[in-house]
Amino acid sequence: MKAKHQRLILVLIALAAMTGAGLLAAWALRNQASYFYLPTQIANDPPEVGRAVRLGGMVEAGSLKKGADGVTLSFIVGDDKSRVPVQFKGIAPDLFKEGSGVVAEGRILPDGTFLADNLLAKHDEKYVPREMKDMTEAQARRKVKETR
Numbered sequence: 001m002k003a004k005h006q007r008l009i010l011v012l013i014a015l016a017a018m019t020g021a022g023l024l025a026a027w028a029l030r031n032q033a034s035y036f037y038l039p040t041q042i043a044n045d046p047p048e049v050g051r052a053v054r055l056g057g058m059v060e061a062g063s064l065k066k067g068a069d070g071v072t073l074s075f076i077v078g079d080d081k082s083r084v085p086v087q088f089k090g091i092a093p094d095l096f097k098e099g100s101g102v103v104a105e106g107r108i109l110p111d112g113t114f115l116a117d118n119l120l121a122k123h124d125e126k127y128v129p130r131e132m133k134d135m136t137e138a139q140a141r142r143k144v145k146e147t148r
Contacts, residue, residue, distance in 0.1 A: 043082035046108055055114050056103045064098050088116040095121035
């Protein structure tokens, strides 16, 4: 067999191996993807029960309730069109509050409640850390320079 034919066969084997590895990786990760849903999307076309998804929206004012155990939270995430009840057991982020944006990672229960495993609080571009809230702009600049 000529060297030219050997190289061609090796290239074809390498391409087949890379394609096989890619397909194997995609097959292994097929259930690990966490899709992002808005409340309207969950209301109109809910994901299957138990599937890991992310729910994003605003925490409705007046909906946040703490459980008797102190770590269970229930609240409603809305988007002006639909509302989804959410339950979370754990420590909420510092920025989590009514009227703020939230991304909840979890799954839909059979009764339509979203059971969150993790909460990510969102803030606007005007966010200022608690420690710097009462500082003037000049003091804040100095503090930032000191930390560099």
